[in-house]
Amino acid sequence: MNLVFPRGAVYIVVALAAGLVATIAVHRYVAVKTYVAPVATSQVAVAVSEVTPGTALTGNLVKVSSWPQELVPSQAASSLKQVEGRVVITPIGKGEPILIGKLAPEGTAAGLGGLLDENKRALTVRVDDVSGVAGFIHPGDRVDVLADIKITDTKENFSKIILQNIHVLTAGQVWERTGDSKPTLVNTVTLELDPEQAEVMNLASNEGKIRLALRSRRNLNIIPTAGVAMSQLVSPPRRLPDKIMRQKEERTVEVIKGLDRSKVAL
Numbered sequence: 001m002n003l004v005f006p007r008g009a010v011y012i013v014v015a016l017a018a019g020l021v022a023t024i025a026v027h028r029y030v031a032v033k034t035y036v037a038p039v040a041t042s043q044v045a046v047a048v049s050e051v052t053p054g055t056a057l058t059g060n061l062v063k064v065s066s067w068p069q070e071l072v073p074s075q076a077a078s079s080l081k082q083v084e085g086r087v088v089i090t091p092i093g094k095g096e097p098i099l100i101g102k103l104a105p106e107g108t109a110a111g112l113g114g115l116l117d118e119n120k121r122a123l124t125v126r127v128d129d130v131s132g133v134a135g136f137i138h139p140g141d142r143v144d145v146l147a148d149i150k151i152t153d154t155k156e157n158f159s160k161i162i163l164q165n166i167h168v169l170t171a172g173q174v175w176e177r178t179g180d181s182k183p184t185l186v187n188t189v190t191l192e193l194d195p196e197q198a199e200v201m202n203l204a205s206n207e208g209k210i211r212l213a214l215r216s217r218r219n220l221n222i223i224p225t226a227g228v229a230m231s232q233l234v235s236p237p238r239r240l241p242d243k244i245m246r247q248k249e250e251r252t253v254e255v256i257k258g259l260d261r262s263k264v265a266l
Contacts, residue, residue, distance in 0.1 A: 040069040044097050045077040051092040055171060056110035057083045061239050062098060075099040089115055090140045093173055112190070119201070121198045122169055124190040125205050127212060137189060141168045142215050145191075146199065149208035160227030162200055163211075165220055167192040 044067045051061055062080055076097040077083045087104040108114040112122050112256040127137075137143060145163040150156070189212065193201060204210050252261055 041066040041149050042069045042072050043078045044072055045083055047092045047096050049094050051088050053088055054112045055088050057086050073097055087114055120192050122190050123193050123198050124188050127187050127189050137171050139168055139170050142217050144213040146211045147204040147208050155228040158229045161225050162196055162204055164222050
C-alpha cells in the first residue's frame, strides 16, 4: 500500500526538521561560548571583624569560607581548629585571611603582656595629630622619639632624638578627664621599651614635649645625633670687622689721562 502525503505536509516536516537542527546547533554554540570551567577552591579561615593585637581568636571572631585555590595565601589557616585560642600579634582586618605568621606561638596568653619579650615593657604615651604623625602610625610600625625640653640654665629649647627604632605595639584612643571638665577622647600609642628606655620616655614626656617620627620597617640603623638648641637655629649673622666694612663701602674708579693715573671716589 503506497501512502501519498500532500506536498504541503512534506514542506512542514522538512521545515520542522530544519528548525530542530538549527535550535540544537544554536544551543551547542551558546553552551560552548558560555562554558566556565569549574574553579578549584579551598577552605580559608577569615576574620569576621577587625582583630587587634593581643586578642585571642575564638569562634565569634573567625569563620571558614571557600576561596579560589589560586588566591589562598600560603600561610592561611584552613580551619577554626588551627587558630582557636591563638593570640594575634599584628592587626587583622575584617574579611582578611588568618595567617599563621600573624599569630603568637601556641600557649601565649591573651593581652599585650603575652606579646612582650622577656626583658621588654609596654609604655603608653599620649600623642596628638601632629606628634602622632597624623594618625599614620599603626601597630607593628617603627618610630624614633624626639624630645623638646627647655634648658633651665639658658632658658632655651633643646631638641634631640632620644630613642630610635622603637616598636609600636598598639595605637588607639582613650577617654581622659582633666579636673571637673568633661571626658575627652585622646590619641595614644603604646611602645615596646626596655627598662632604661622606659625611664627616658617617662622623663621626657613629663618634663617636655615628645614627637614620634615614623621610619621604614626595613631601616634598622641607629644614627647618633648631637641635638640642636634654639640659639643654633636663630643665631645673628657674624659682623665683619670695621676695616673690611669700610673697604666694602668705599667704591672708587681709576681715571687715566695720558700717562697719569688717579682714583676718584664714587
